[in-house]
Amino acid sequence: MQFPESWLREYCNPQLTTQELADTLTMAGLEVEEMEPVAPPFTGIVIGEIKEAVQHPDADRLRVCQVDVGGPELLNIVCGAPNARVGIRIPCATVGAELPPGEDGQPFKIKIGKLRGVQSFGMLCSAKELGIADDHGGLLELPLDAPLGQNVREYLNLDDTLFTLKLTPNLAHCLSVYGIARELSALTGTPLKQLSFPQAAVAVQDKLPVKIEATDLCGRFSGRVVRNVNTQVKTPQWMVDRLARCGQRSVSPLVDISNYVMFELGRPSHIFDLDKIHGGLSVRWGKEGETLKLLNGNTIKIDDFIQVGVIADEKEVESLAGIMGGDATAVSDDTRNIYIEAAFWWPKAVAGRSRHFNFSTDAGHRFERGVDPEHTVEHIERITALVLEICGTPETQCGPMDDQKPHMPTPKTVQLRVARAAKVIGMAVTQQQCLDALNGLGLPAVVASEGVISVTAPTFRFDINLEEDLIEEVARMVGYENLPTSKPLAPISPKLRAENQRSPFAVRRELAALGYQETINFSFVEAKWEAELAGNADPVKLLNPIASHLSVMRSSLLGSLLQVLKFNVDRKAQRVRVFELGRVFFKDASVVDSDTTVKGFYQPMRVAGLAYGAADQLQWGSTETKVDFYDVKGDVEALLAPLVPVFEPAEHPAMHPGRCARVLLNGKAIGFVGELHPQWRQEWDLAQAPTMFELELDAVLARNVAVFKPVTKHQAVERDIAVVVKEAVTHAQVMDAIRAANSGGILRNAVLFDVFRPKKLKAGEEAAPGSLAQDEKSLAVRLTLGHDERALEETEIETAMQAVLEQLKQSVNARLR
Template structure:
C-alpha cells in the first residue's frame, strides 16, 4: 500500500515528521518498506498559459506559441499535437532544470526563437505519457510553481501489510491507525451530493449469500465522453502506482484507494437483462480485460447476465462489457465477496489484481453503498450524468459478537499492568464499542475489523497501540535448560565451512519446487502438493534438495558462469501416509572445470572422483570412518557413474553424474555431478582417542589380484583389512590394469599392504602368514587369483 503523506494529512492531523510516522507505523505492525519522493527533482517549472498558437513557417509539425508565465509573455516553439490557445500546462522557464539534469536555455528552432519549454508529464518524470502536453485545470493560477500547485514535495510511504490487515488497504484504514496511534481525531471527507435524476436500474441477485454477503449496483446515464479526470485525481492515482485511464475507471480506482472498496464499471448497453452473482459452470468461458480467454468451473465466482459471465468476481472484468472512451452509460458495481471464494483464484490464472488483493484479505461488509455513493458523486462532478436508484442484493451483515478481555489475562500475557482507563481509551480509538467492568472489558469490533475474534486479538491491539517499544524489559524466571549436544557431533556451520573451503557456495532455494522436476530427480516419488501455491512452478514440497539446486545451476549456467559449485542444507519432505516426514539433508551440485582458470592454461573437466573427494572430506570431517561407495543405479543418475554411499554400513545417500536424458529434460548441462547425504550421517563424528605410534619398522608386501571387472576395488580393500587383522597399518590401491595378459571381462588390481607390529618387529614368517590369509580370503570370497607378472 502506497500512502501519500499529503493525502493522509487531510484525514488526520498527526503532527509527525515522515520518518517518525513511518517508525510508529512499523512498530504498530504496519511495516514500512520504503519512503520516496512523489516526483523527481526539477526546478523552474511554473503553470503557464498559452496565449496564442500559430503554425511554424519552416516546419509542418511545429507551432509558434506565445506563453505567459505570470510575469512575461515569451515565444516558445512547441511540437505537441494537443497545444491550443488558452491551455494551461507546465512551463519550464529559461534556466529551469528538468529531471536528468536537463537545463533549459534560449534556443532557435528552425529559425524561430524559443525561450522556454512547454512540458509533457514524461518530461517531468510524472508518468510515461509523452503523447502531448500535460494539461492542467483551466483555473490553475498562472505563474505558480508547479511543485507547489501539484504538491510534488509530497512523500510516499510504502507499507507492507500482513494478510490480516485488509482494513488498511485504503487511505481511511491507514488514517484510522494513525489516529489511534497518536490520539488524534480522523476527519472523513464528505461523500458528496448525488444527483439522482435517472430512473433506469438493473435487477441484481445473489445465488448464495455466503459467497457474496453484500452487492450494490447503480446505473449512471448521460456521461460526458469529452470529460477528462482532473489533475488532482490523476496525481493521487499516479502516486499510488495506478495509471489514469478515463473518468469512470479513474473514479472507481480512486474510491478503492480511498475507502478500500474495489469497484467495477460495466458498459450498460453490453448487459443483457439482470445481473446475478453465481458460481461458474462447466464449459463456460470469459474473455477478460487483458484479452485472455479463461475456462470457468464451479470453483469460480462470476458476475453474469442472461447470456453468461461478464466478470470474474473480485478479480477482473470481462472485455465484452469494458467501459470505453465513448461510453455514455455505465452500471457501477460495489460488492463484498467472501475471501474464501476469491483466495487463490487470481493466481490460478496467473493474475494478481488490486481487487483480488483486497477481496482475498477481506472487505468491510457494511461499506458497499457508501462507496457507491462516493463514486457516483465524483463521476457526476467530473463528467456529469444522471444516477438511478441503488439496487441491493445479498444479506445484511451480521452484527459482530462481543469479545471478552479479562484484566488478569491481559496482565499475564503482557507482563506489566495498564490502567483500566488506558485500555478502554485504546480500544475505543480503534473503533470498538467498549463496556468496562471490574473483571475486564467487553468489546464489539466495528465491521471493518473483521480480523478481531478472540481475546488474544484484543491483547495484541492493546500492546500495538501502547507501543512495543514501551514494553518494559524484565528478566523472567525460567527453568529452560539447554539441549544436549554430543561432543562427537559436528555443527552444521562446520560442514558448511568445509564445503566453502573446497570451492562451493551455499545456495538457499525454495522448499517448494516444480512438481515435474522433483518427480524426475527423486525417481518418481510424489511430493506433497500445496493447496495455495505462490506460482505454478512452485507447487510441491521437495522430496530431494536436488530440485532446487539444479534450478540454481541452470540459472547460473544460462548467465555465462563456466564453473559452478553449489551446496544446500535443508529439509526434504517425504509423504508417509497422512503424515509428512521432514528430514534434514546436505546436497551439492558441481559442473565445469576441475580447477579454476589459471596461468598455465591446462584445463581438466570435472569428473566423478573430484566430487567423490569432496564427499569423502565432508564425511570424514569428524574423524576417520568406514566409507564405501557402492556401485548402484538411480533414475536421475548416469549408469556406471553412480554410487550409493555407505558409512559404516549405514545408508549415507547418493553421488553420481546426471543422467543425459534427465539433463536434457531439465535443460541443464549434461556433465554436472550431484551428491545428497542425510545430515544425521554427515554430522556424526568420532571422539579423538590416543593410539601410540609403533616403534617397530613396517613391512610392505605388494600383491596383484585378477578379479571380474564388476568387482570394485573397495571390496578387495575391505577383505584385505578383515584377513590381515591388527598388523595391517594401511592398504593402498596402486594399480588397476586391463589389457594384454588379462582375460577379457577381468581386471588386475594391485594392493600395497603396509604391515607393522605394535609390540615387536614382524618376521618374514609373520608377513608371509598375513599375506597368505589375505590371498585365501580374496580367493574364497571374491574369486580373486594372484597375478604372477
C-alpha cells in the same frame, strides 16, 4: 498506498506540520516510505487568458498573443504551443518569474526577450514546464472560471505533499484515505469527519437477477441499476487531480468514479454496461476451460490448478471475482444503462489468483487482505451520488438496492490481559490506557473482568484474531518511540553439542577444504527436474509459485546443482566444484504437526556436491586429467571420515547406470554417488559428464567418539599376495573374504595395490601356457600383520597367510598366482 496530504486533512486535520504528520504515522506502524511535493518550486506564475493570437510575421510556428493576467495592460507574449488560441486560460510566467530547475539544477528566470524581432513579456507554460506532468502536449488549459491573476500554485493546490505508505499485510483497513484518517484521529485525538450516504431516489423498479452459487467465494453481493446516464461527459478536474495524486490516471467518468471511491473508502467496485449483460448474473467458481478477456486486454483461461471465482451471465464469464472486470461488459462512451456492483469476497477466495495469471490489481490487493463487508450498500449510494452528479441527466433513473447476504463473517471476540500486555510491550500500562487505545481505533472494548478486556473485532479489521493482535494495537497507540529501552534479563547456558555429532558448519568447511564452493538455491524447482532427475512422479506442488516454471518443491538437490553448473559452463567456466546443504520435501501422511514438522510432509536435510572439468587445478607438475567417479568417491570418503562407508552398485534416475553406487554406512543406505546419466548430459548440453553425490545430512553429521589406544611397540609385518579370480569378482568381495579369515587376530589391514588383466587375444591366437584366462584377473594385495604386546613369530605369520588364502579360495574361488 499513495495519496495527497490535503485529501487526508479533509477527514482529519490535526495541528501537525507535514513532517510531524509523517512521523506520527510512521511511529504507529504506517511507515511513510516517501514524501514528495506535487510540483517543484517555482514563483511568479499566474492565471492568464489569451485575448488575441496572431501569426508571427517571421515564423510559421509562432504566435504573438495578447494575454490578460488581471493587470491594467495586456502582456505581449510570443508562444509556439500548438493549442495557443483565443479564449483559453493558461499559466503565464510573468517577467521575473522563476520556473522549476532544469537539468543543471538551476531555476530558469523569465526576462524580457525578443523572438524573431518581436518582444515577449513573459512565457505561457505547459504542465511539463511546471513539473506537474511528463506530457508536453501544449499549454496547460485551465477551467474558464479560473480567476485571472491568481497564483497557479494556490489555484492548483501545488503546495500539497504526496505521501507514499509502505503498509504491512495486516493493515488492510488503511488501504484508503478515510481508513488512514481513522488511524490518525485515534493517534492524535483530532475529531474524524463523519461520512453520510444519503439514499438516491428510486424512480424505476428494475433489478438485475443475481444468483450466488458459491457462498465460500462471495459472502455479500449488492447492486443497483441506473438508467440513462451520460458517459460522454468529462471527469471533473478535481477528481482527475486526486486520482493522479494517488497514482491513477483518468480513464472515463464511470471508471474514475469507481476508482475514486476505492481510494476514498477502500471499497473496490465494478460498473457493468447493463445492456451487454445476457439475462442475469451468477456468482460461482470458474469451470476448467472457460476463458475471459479482461479490461487490460489479456485473455485468461481457467484451469484446474487453482479455484478462481467469476461473475458470469447466461452466456459467458463477465468478470474475475474481486480482481478485474471483463471487456465484454465494460462501460464505454456509448453506454446508457449501468449496473453498479459492490460485493464482499472472502480473502482466501481471492488470494493468489492475480499472481496465478501474472498480473496484479488494486482491487485484488485489497480483497485478498480483507474489505469491510458491512457497508456495501452505503458505498453504492456514494457511487450513485457521484454518478448522478457527474453523469446524470434529467432522464437518469435509479433502481432499488438489491442486497444479498448469504454468508457474512462472524464477529470474533478476543480477550486482552492487561498484565500480559505490559509484559509483552515492556512497560507498565493500565487497564484504562488499553481501553482508550482500543476504543479510539474503533475496536469496541469492554471490561470482561478485573484486568481482562474483551474486544469484538469490527468488520473492517480482519487482522484481529489473537491476544497479541490487541497488544500490538495498544503498543501502536502508546507510540513505539515512547517505549522504554530495557535490556533483556535471561539466564545464559551454553548449548553443548554431543561429541558424536558435528555441526553443519563443520561439514561446509570440510567440503570447502576439498575444493568445493557452496551454493544456495531455491527450494522450488521445475517439475521436469523432479520427474527426470529424482524420479518423483508426485512432487509437492505450490499453490502460488513465484514463477510459472518453479512450480514444485524439490526432493533432490541435484537439479539445483546442475542448474548452477549449466550457468557457469555457459559462461566459459572450465572447472566447477559446487555443493549445497539444503532441505528436500516429500509427501508423507505419517508425519504429524509439531514445532519442527508440517503434517503430511517429510522435510529432511541433505548435502550434495558436483564436480566437473579437471580433477586438479592447472599446474605444470602433472598432466591434466578429467574428474571421474573415483575422485568424487574419495571426496565422499574424506567427508565421512573417520567413518568408513561401503559402496555398492546401484541405479539412480539422474546417474549413469554403470557408474553409480549406493553409499552405505553401518549397513544403512545414506545416499548415492555417480556420473550424470548420458541422456541428461546430452539434454543439458555438457561437454563431459559431471560426477555428483547426494547424502543424508544426519548421517554425515554423525561421527565416532575418539577412543585412546596406545601405539604398539612392536614392528608390523607386511606380506604381499597375488591371487587370480574371475573378472566378475569385485574388490569388496575379496576384502570381505580377507577380513573373514581366521588370522588369529593379528591381521591389521589389507590394501589392493595392483590389478593385472591379460591382453585380449587376436583371432586364432592361443594363450601361453600358465597365463590367465580371458575372463580372469590378478589382484595384488598387501596384508599388514601385527600384535600389540609382542613380536610375531614366523609360524604365526604363515598360519595367518594360509588362513587368508584358504578363505579366498572358499569365498571367491581364488588361487594363488
